[in-house]
Amino acid sequence: MLAKLTFILAAGVVGAACVSAAYAAQPTNVSSQAGTEYVGALEAQARAQWREDISHIATPAEGCFHATYPSVVWERTACKAAIPRVMPTPRWRNFGAAQNAGNGNDYTLHSSTLITKAVGSFPTVTGVTSESGVGVAAYGGGGILGANEYSLQINSSFDDTTSACKSHSGCTVWQQYVYAPDYEVDGEAAVFMQYWLIGYGGSSCPSGFGSDGAGDCYKNSAAATAPDVPATQLANVKLTGTVSSGGNDTVVFTNGTQAYSSSGKDSVLYLATVWKVAEWNVVGNAGGSMAKFNSGSSITAKLAVTNGSTSAPSCVANSGSTGESNNLNLGSCSTGSGSTPYIQFTESN
Template sequence: MQSTTKFGVRRTVLAVCVAGVLCLGGISSSVAAQASDEVAVQAHKEALTSWHESIKHLPPPTEGCFHASFPSTIWTRVACGSAPRYRSAIHWKTVHTAKGALLRPETAGNGTDYVAQAPSTTVSAVGSFPSVSGLTSEKGVNVPFGGGESDGITGKNEYTLQLNTDINSSSTACSNFGYSSCQVWEQFVYSTNNNGSPAEPQVFIQNWVFPSESDYENVGCPSGWNDASGNGQYACFVNSNATSVPAVAATDLGSLTLSGATSANGNDTVTFTDGSEAYSASEPDSTNSLASWWTQSEFNVVGNAGGSEAQFNSGTSLTVNLAVNDGNGDTPSCVGPSSSGTTGETNNLNLGSCSASGGSTPSIQFTESN
C-alpha cells in the first residue's frame, strides 16, 4: 500500500502534470498513469461510502422488497422471495441444567458479545467489518446448545449477519397483542441460505413476542404468528417478506453492511449492501412496535439458525463496527461481553476489547479472533 504522503505527492504531481508544467521534468507516463489510477480508486471508494450512508437514510416508502444499484438512491420494487422458514435460537440470560448453571465458552454469541447501548431510543443501526485478515474459509456446524444440540443449516459458507435488538418489556406492543405483559425482540437478518435446499440467500426481519403464561393461555399467539413455545417458555414469531440476495462467501465480509431502521407509524427496514448493490425488506412498525422500545443493538457474524455456529479458520481476525443513531447524535456505550447480546447463534472467535466513539457517526468497535 502506498503511504499517505507518497499518495498525496503523486496526486499533486499528477495535477501539475495535467496542467502541463512538470511533464517535461522527468515524470514518466507509467508513474502518471499509476497516480491517476490511485486517484480514481480513492474517489470511487469515497463515493461508494457516501452512497452507503445515503441509501441507509433513504428507506423504501412502503413495505415490501426492493433493490438499488450505485450510484442511484432510488429503490426499485422487486418480487419477494419464498416465505422464510428461518428460525433463530433465543439466548436467555440465565440457563440452568440438572447439574447447575450451564457455562458457555468465551466465543462470540449465545450471551457473550458486545452490544451498543444508546442513550435514548434507537432510530437506526448499521454493522460492518472495516478490517478482515487471515480469513480463508468458514463453515456452519451444529454444536451443543440448550442441553441438546443446535439445529442449523450447516456446510461451507453457511452463516448469518444479525443485527439484533434487546429483549424488551414494551407496554405498547403488549397492548397491541392483547397481552397484559410480555417481552419483545426483533432481528434484522442476512442469511446465506434461508430455506435449506435449494439454497435461498435472503434478507428479512424476524419478530418475536414472549407472553406471560396467563396471557398465552388466554390469548395465544398473535394472529398470523408462529407458535415457538417449549421448555416452559412461551414464544411466538413471524418473519417479514424476504428479499432475495447474493450468496456472499465469508471471505468477502469486508464488502458487506447490514442495517436496521425504524420509524414510528411508518416501517421497519433491513438493508443489506454488497459493494455497489443494496437490497432491503420492510414491514409496518406496528408489527412489533419497535420504534417505542429499541435501546440496545448487537451485530455479528454467526451460525445459520437454530443455535448453530459459524466456524472460521485458525488465524482469522475481524474488526466489527456498529454505528448507532438515536436521533440526537449521542455516543453509545459498550456493554458486555459477559451476559450480553440476544442471539443464540455463535461463532468460534474470541472477543477482544471494545471502544465507543462519537462525532458524526456514533459507534462502538471491537475485535474478535482465533
C-alpha cells in the same frame, strides 16, 4: 434466530445520482474491491460512499426493493415469504462458552435515547480464508450448516414490552434484522426482519405468529432475495436496521454495487417506542449454530446508530440476545461520539 438462546433466525429521496469524474477515475494503482473485480482507489471510495448513502435513503413503501450503484433510486422487486428451513428451538438459559462470541457473550450498544437507525459493518477483516456453519450440541446440532453458512444480525434486546404484548404478563418484544445465505433455498440469501413475542405464553399466539413450543411467538417479514456472499467478503458488506413510529421498519443489506431491502410496519412490535439497545455480529445461520472461522481470522465489528444524540453510547459486555455464535474471541470494546455514535470491537482466533 435464537433468543439468547432461542432461535429462528431469528430510506424518501427519489432521484438519479450524478457521477463525478472522481467516481470514474481509474488510477494505475489498483486495489481489490469485491470478489475478483479490481477497481481504482477513487472508485472504491465512491462505491463505499454509495453504500453509505443508500442505507440512509428510505424505501418509498412497505415491501422489497433493490438499488444498483450509482443510482440512489429504490426499485420495487418481488418479495418472498421467509419460511425458515430450520424451525425454532427452545431458549437455552445459560451463556455460551466465554471464549466464543455470541450466545449471550456479546457486546451491545446501550443508548440513553431512542434509536431510529443502526448500521453494522466490518471496517477491518484480516486472515479470513474460510468459514463454515457448525452445529452446537446444546441446540441439538441444528442450523443451516456447511461452508459459508453464517448470518448477519442486528438485534434489539428482549427486555422491553410494548402494546404488541397485549398485556400478557412477562411478555417482551425482540426484533432482528437479518441477512442469511441459503435461508429458504440453496443459492439465495434472504434479507428480512424477524419478530418475537418472548414469554407471550397462553395457548395460542396472535394471528400470523407461530409458536416455538416454549411460550414464545415469532414471525418473519417478507424477504428480499440477495446473493449468497462468501464470508471472505465481509469487509464489503453492511447491514442497516431502521424503525419509524407509525411507519415502516426497514432492513437494508449492501454488498459492492448492490443494495437489497425489505420493509414492514413498525406496528408489528412497536419497536420504535422502546429501542435503546442493539447487538451486531456475524454468527451461525439459524438453530443456535456457530460460524466457525479458520485459525488466524480477525474481524473488527462496528455498530453505529442514529439516536438524536452526539454522545458516545455505552458498550456492555455479556448482554447479547442472539443464540447463534461464532468461534472468535472478543477483544476490548471502544465507543465513539458524533453524528452517528458507535461501539467497535475486534474478535479473533
